Amino acid sequence: MSAGKEAILRDVAGLAGVSIKTASRVLNEDPRVAPLTRAKVLSAMSQLEYRPDPAARSLRAGRDRSVGVVVDSIGDVFVASLVSSIETLLADAGYQVLMASSHRDIDRERAIVQDFHQRRCAGVIVMPSSRDSLNDMRLGDLPVVFVDRKGDRADSQSVVVDDFELARLATQHLIDHGHQRIGILSDSRTVSTTDSRHLGYCRAMQDAGLAIDPALVRDDCPDERFVLGAVTELFALESPPTALISTNTRLSLGVVPALHLVGRTHTGFVAFGDFPMAASLTPAVTVIDHSPRRIGGIAAHTLLKRINGELATGVSEPIVVSAGLIPRGSGELPPCADASTVASRSGSGATQVFWPIDKGVEMTSAAITAEGGRR
Amino acid sequence: MSAGKEAILRDVAGLAGVSIKTASRVLNEDPRVAPLTRAKVLSAMSQLEYRPDPAARSLRAGRDRSVGVVVDSIGDVFVASLVSSIETLLADAGYQVLMASSHRDIDRERAIVQDFHQRRCAGVIVMPSSRDSLNDMRLGDLPVVFVDRKGDRADSQSVVVDDFELARLATQHLIDHGHQRIGILSDSRTVSTTDSRHLGYCRAMQDAGLAIDPALVRDDCPDERFVLGAVTELFALESPPTALISTNTRLSLGVVPALHLVGRTHTGFVAFGDFPMAASLTPAVTVIDHSPRRIGGIAAHTLLKRINGELATGVSEPIVVSAGLIPRGSGELPPCADASTVASRSGSGATQVFWPIDKGVEMTSAAITAEGGRR
DNA sequence: CTGAAAGCGCTTACAG
DNA sequence: CTGAAAGCGCTTACAG
Numbered sequence: 001m002s003a004g005k006e007a008i009l010r011d012v013a014g015l016a017g018v019s020i021k022t023a024s025r026v027l028n029e030d031p032r033v034a035p036l037t038r039a040k041v042l043s044a045m046s047q048l049e050y051r052p053d054p055a056a057r058s059l060r061a062g063r064d065r066s067v068g069v070v071v072d073s074i075g076d077v078f079v080a081s082l083v084s085s086i087e088t089l090l091a092d093a094g095y096q097v098l099m100a101s102s103h104r105d106i107d108r109e110r111a112i113v114q115d116f117h118q119r120r121c122a123g124v125i126v127m128p129s130s131r132d133s134l135n136d137m138r139l140g141d142l143p144v145v146f147v148d149r150k151g152d153r154a155d156s157q158s159v160v161v162d163d164f165e166l167a168r169l170a171t172q173h174l175i176d177h178g179h180q181r182i183g184i185l186s187d188s189r190t191v192s193t194t195d196s197r198h199l200g201y202c203r204a205m206q207d208a209g210l211a212i213d214p215a216l217v218r219d220d221c222p223d224e225r226f227v228l229g230a231v232t233e234l235f236a237l238e239s240p241p242t243a244l245i246s247t248n249t250r251l252s253l254g255v256v257p258a259l260h261l262v263g264r265t266h267t268g269f270v271a272f273g274d275f276p277m278a279a280s281l282t283p284a285v286t287v288i289d290h291s292p293r294r295i296g297g298i299a300a301h302t303l304l305k306r307i308n309g310e311l312a313t314g315v316s317e318p319i320v321v322s323a324g325l326i327p328r329g330s331g332e333l334p335p336c337a338d339a340s341t342v343a344s345r346s347g348s349g350a351t352q353v354f355w356p357i358d359k360g361v362e363m364t365s366a367a368i369t370a371e372g373g374r375r
Numbered sequence: 376m377s378a379g380k381e382a383i384l385r386d387v388a389g390l391a392g393v394s395i396k397t398a399s400r401v402l403n404e405d406p407r408v409a410p411l412t413r414a415k416v417l418s419a420m421s422q423l424e425y426r427p428d429p430a431a432r433s434l435r436a437g438r439d440r441s442v443g444v445v446v447d448s449i450g451d452v453f454v455a456s457l458v459s460s461i462e463t464l465l466a467d468a469g470y471q472v473l474m475a476s477s478h479r480d481i482d483r484e485r486a487i488v489q490d491f492h493q494r495r496c497a498g499v500i501v502m503p504s505s506r507d508s509l510n511d512m513r514l515g516d517l518p519v520v521f522v523d524r525k526g527d528r529a530d531s532q533s534v535v536v537d538d539f540e541l542a543r544l545a546t547q548h549l550i551d552h553g554h555q556r557i558g559i560l561s562d563s564r565t566v567s568t569t570d571s572r573h574l575g576y577c578r579a580m581q582d583a584g585l586a587i588d589p590a591l592v593r594d595d596c597p598d599e600r601f602v603l604g605a606v607t608e609l610f611a612l613e614s615p616p617t618a619l620i621s622t623n624t625r626l627s628l629g630v631v632p633a634l635h636l637v638g639r640t641h642t643g644f645v646a647f648g649d650f651p652m653a654a655s656l657t658p659a660v661t662v663i664d665h666s667p668r669r670i671g672g673i674a675a676h677t678l679l680k681r682i683n684g685e686l687a688t689g690v691s692e693p694i695v696v697s698a699g700l701i702p703r704g705s706g707e708l709p710p711c712a713d714a715s716t717v718a719s720r721s722g723s724g725a726t727q728v729f730w731p732i733d734k735g736v737e738m739t740s741a742a743i744t745a746e747g748g749r750r
Numbered sequence: 751c752t753g754a755a756a757g758c759g760c761t762t763a764c765a766g
Numbered sequence: 767c768t769g770a771a772a773g774c775g776c777t778t779a780c781a782g
Binding site for chain 1: 767768769770773774775776
């Protein structure tokens with residue numbers, strides 16, 4: 001019995017001298033078991049190195065101690081950090097994590113979620129490719145938490161940052177430092193998050209009485225490979241931008257090399273999303289700290305509460321995670337239209353001021369509300 | 376039947392007018408089914424939107440279409456990229472990915488692998504915390520592929536880079552540029568990969584007739600938070616290093632800010648592992664391109680072959696993935712003991728030469744053998 | 751080429 | 767507090 005094969009519950013029950021059902025009760029921490037009986041069963045379990053079979057439990061019980069996570073791409077630094085904090089919390093709670101990348105393909109996203117449902121995941125955390133991507137799917141009572149982007153699905157919960165407000169803040173920051181011609185680089189505005197960031201940008205410009213030049217609005221950069229072309233074109237304009245905003249980390253990772261390549265490191269720049277080395281570049285990069293660890297942690301926490309039925313189902317407002325701007329240098333550069341001043345402006349790394357991440361200007365949650373200032 | 380509930384195989388069989396077993400045969404692509412019968416079953420399946428139950432299949436068949444992946448931490452940029460390529464390949468092959476971080480805790484690592492085995496994963500890919508971490512585990516015939524670090528487990532396969540040779544290359548590169556006092560920063564040498572890199576460093580130093588100063592060898596940096604202290608101490612030495620090597624990406628992400636902070640950006644530096652922005656820093660960072668995407672892809676490919684029985688089991692030499700040095704600036708700086716020359720040395724970002732990743736000096740696989748030059 | 755039976759290892763009602 | 771029966775949805779031998 002204990003020789004080569006894995007022990008099953010029947011073996012445990014046999015050794016403990018109880019019925020299989022009683023052994024099952026101990027396994028499931030059912031309180032209606034006599035202390036002595038429980039002790040005998042537990043002893044048998046450890047003696048046989050018994051491990052329950054997840055497939056059998058899941059088949060019979062109709063639920064599995066696993067959670068499915070769907071993201072754009074796990075290779076993205078922002079996403080990796082997000083998933084890391086989700087995994088830490090869920091693992092601590094005893095859940096196994098199933099991970100899949102949708103590559104922002106809605107059919108793939110839906111197929112993945114369907115599979116997670118089929119696998120009886122206790123819940124799913126989804127970075128949706130669009131806010132209605134899962135709306136019409138029949139998933140029973142599967143708890144769904146959307147992360148980083150809002151999802152509309154009934155009975156779901158979204159955990160986001162205030163994209164509108166943060167984009168407004170980033171734009172305002174550049175305006176405060178004297179910029180008037182501010183370019184923005186993003187992926188498609190069909191992504192709700194991206195659209196909100198554009199709206200925040202527009203609001204700040206309008207509030208400052210600045211015209212929005214369509215030539216400076218580039219929402220045609222699906223990923224970093226498109227950035228160099230866009231940046232080059234921007235600086236080829238008769239009246240080029242003196243500052244740029246990038247609306248996600250991937251694009252930021254394209255903007256920095258592009259500015260270096262075209263010799264425009266004196267351009268004002270605020271990046272959405274912090275990234276490794278941002279503080280060590282020349283100039284150091286001012287970012288909106290989008291805190292993936294915090295967003296992921298809150299999403300995991302929220303899902304666990306849903307799974308445990310501790311959260312009222314029904315309509316729920318998005319949870320808005322606080323975030324803020326970390327000034328590091330690039331966002332505080334004054335306007336400078338003349339590229340000839342490059343060498344003198346971009347100082348050596350050694351003299352650059354270093355801003356630890358923790359010193360970021362934190363916005364309080366109170367300062368940003370769910371739909372803050374959007375209407 | 377098709378109203379609210381999910382269809383099961385019995386429903387499909389009923390609608391098609393065949394036995395449940397025949398429906399099962401169609402599902403499993405058993406060729407011994409008459410074409411007409413198969414067509415009827417397939418039609419019923421799509422009509423009912425039938426989806427097989429993974430738990431039931433797994434329970435009865437004894438295997439699941441999933442693969443477990445265990446890594447140090449999914450939040451690490453190197454790891455994220457590695458996992459991303461693994462996931463892409465496995466998803467294309469129809470496998471679901473279970474992902475867990477061991478945080479280099481051997482007990483956690485073993486518990487995770489045990490759970491994957493219990494879940495009947497078709498195979499596991501493991502970044503082992505030590506080469507013998509899984510040696511004594513009874514995992515039946517579970518295919519195991521180790522990635523990035525060698526594992527000793529019988530019947531397993533390791534996919535690695537030639538750490539010894541690459542570290543020798545990095546050190547030699549600095550020596551070629553005139554450095555004699557070369558510091559090395561790493562995590563613990565109990566990690567086999569780390570130890571091999573130290574050995575490669577020593578070999579290059581010895582081959583060049585240079586003394587190895589124990590004060591310049593810092594294997595006490597578990598992660599990036601320890602780097603600033605170590606770097607500060609190194610430069611406080613009476614005879615400080617003129618160049619540094621960091622043995623992994625996490626540490627590199629600490630070294631760059633540290634060098635900037637202490638005003639030593641003129642220090643020669645070669646980083647193990649490429650990272651975002653390496654090319655845009657001042658100076659741009661010379662790296663050993665450790666290609667996580669390629670390593671992950673080969674690991675996934677190898678595992679799939681094992682799963683499909685296309686690979687002879689038994690003793691197998693590690694697969695050594697080619698990698699090379701990408702010169703970008705920091706590794707080509709001449710020795711410079713005097714910090715006062717900093718400002719003139721570290722040029723502006725605008726004049727920095729930019730080396731696209733693809734232009735890296737690729738070493739051919741032939742040039743690096745499994746245990747290349749180690750004996 | 752097709753089917754009736756048994757069972758994978760558990761948990762769910764239902765009794766006592 | 768404990769147990770005997772049934773069954774979750776499939777696939778595995780075993781027949782025909």
